[in-house]
Amino acid sequence: MVSSRSAATARSQSAASRRxxxxxxxxxxxxxxEQLSTxxxxxxxxxxxxxxxxxxxxxxxxxxxxxxxxxxDALQAGLPTLDEAPDHxxxxxxxxxxxxxxxxxxxxxxxxxxxSVLHECDAASAERFHGLILKGxxxxxxxxxxxxxxxxxxRGDVRPDATGVLICDVIPALMMFxxxxxxxxxxxxxxxxxxxxxxxxxxxxxxx
Numbered sequence: 001m002v003s004s005r006s007a008a009t010a011r012s013q014s015a016a017s018r019r020x021x022x023x024x025x026x027x028x029x030x031x032x033x034e035q036l037s038t039x040x041x042x043x044x045x046x047x048x049x050x051x052x053x054x055x056x057x058x059x060x061x062x063x064x065x066x067x068x069x070x071x072x073d074a075l076q077a078g079l080p081t082l083d084e085a086p087d088h089x090x091x092x093x094x095x096x097x098x099x100x101x102x103x104x105x106x107x108x109x110x111x112x113x114x115x116s117v118l119h120e121c122d123a124a125s126a127e128r129f130h131g132l133i134l135k136g137x138x139x140x141x142x143x144x145x146x147x148x149x150x151x152x153x154x155r156g157d158v159r160p161d162a163t164g165v166l167i168c169d170v171i172p173a174l175m176m177f178x179x180x181x182x183x184x185x186x187x188x189x190x191x192x193x194x195x196x197x198x199x200x201x202x203x204x205x206x207x208x
Contacts, residue, residue: 024053024059028049028053028055028060028063029073029074030052030074031048031050031051031053032070032113033078034052035049035052036074036113036117037112040116041071041119042120071113071129072128072132075129075136076132078109078110079111079137080104080110080111081140082102082105082144083140084144085144085147085151086098089155090157091151091200092196092200095195095200098144099186099191099195100188100191102175103175103186103191106175107186118133138172142165145168149163149203157204158203167203171194
């Protein structure tokens with residue numbers, strides 16, 4: 001006699017085997033992100049991804065011939081998008097809210113996956129992801145921080161010369177350094193301290 005648990009397992013496996021096209025591809029990409037965020041780049045295997053997606057290894061290799069190809073597509077599909085800078089009428093509030101959005105992206109599952117790739121893969125593999133990281137993470141972050149600063153200049157609460165690249169480096173550099181070296185998870189209070197003690201004094205208008 002077939003137990004209810006065995007029947008449920010059989011139904012689940014049957015449903016998984018019927019998935020095709022975009023549905024199956026989405027499941028594989030999700031499984032790749034899960035592997036990256038739990039076992040890291042070095043621990044990720046095509047077999048493990050296939051098991052996580054409840055499909056066969058051949059189905060993964062038909063779509064992605066290499067681990068690098070699979071991870072690149074998984075990151076591109078999963079990374080949160082930062083489309084527009086907050087506008088609360090104050091450079092302090094705008095920077096604070098933008099940092100919270102960046103923090104949430106860093107600690108999302110795709111964010112953990114991306115950091116795994118950055119920290120663990122070798123130089124040859126890292127080159128494969130350079131364009132993805134540049135277009136998907138670095139350029140949007142710089143653009144939004146720049147938008148906040150330029151808006152502050154127009155309002156008069158940011159000094160006109162606070163537009164250099166190094167100023168836009170400060171927040172991402174601090175967040176990455178303290179996350180990696182100090183284990184900071186960037187609570188709202190820590191973000192507020194960074195904005196109030198570092199960024200606002202750095203960019204504040206001398207007449208404001």
